[in-house]
Amino acid sequence: MAERIRPVVDLLFACDDARYDLESERWVLTNPWYAVTLPPGAAFPFVAEEFWVYAQLADGLGQFDLAVEMRHLVNDGPPRVMGWSPVTRLPFRVGDRLDAIKTAFALRRVPFREPGVYEIRVLAEGDHPGRWEPLTGVTFQLRVLDRREVV
Secondary structure, three states, X not given: OOOOEOOEEEEEEEEEXXXXXXXXOEEEEEEXXXXXXXXXXXXOOEEEEEEEEEEEEEOOEEEEEXXXXXXXXXXXXXXXXXXXXXOEEEEEOHHHOOOOEEEEEEEEEEEEOOOXXXXXXXXXXXXXXXXXXXXXXXXXXXXXXXXXXXX
């Protein structure tokens, strides 16, 4: 079997939408997030119908099944997994090792139980089927605020 080197996450963030433009061969990202509040009239628990996570991955070699996981970081306990993206298979070729591979993952029907910090990270299927492991590099922390805290 050929050597495989797991990629490293160089950049990662959530946004409203991510679309690949075939004409320009670039990702078009809408409204990057750092902190968000619920829409007017919404309350916790809240389910986000869809948002996107943009990632730049580098230094990989071989083919990998990748997904994004979102976890609620709870002060008094272990993180709670809140959602996963569909799996994406990406090839990392020898000639691409110096270039970042750019991609985006859709998260759908993701529950937000309460305000707080939610961590997003990229996972790769490990050497054993069904075992997923986080990639090294950047993770993204999304701050979800109670609308009353913002006023």
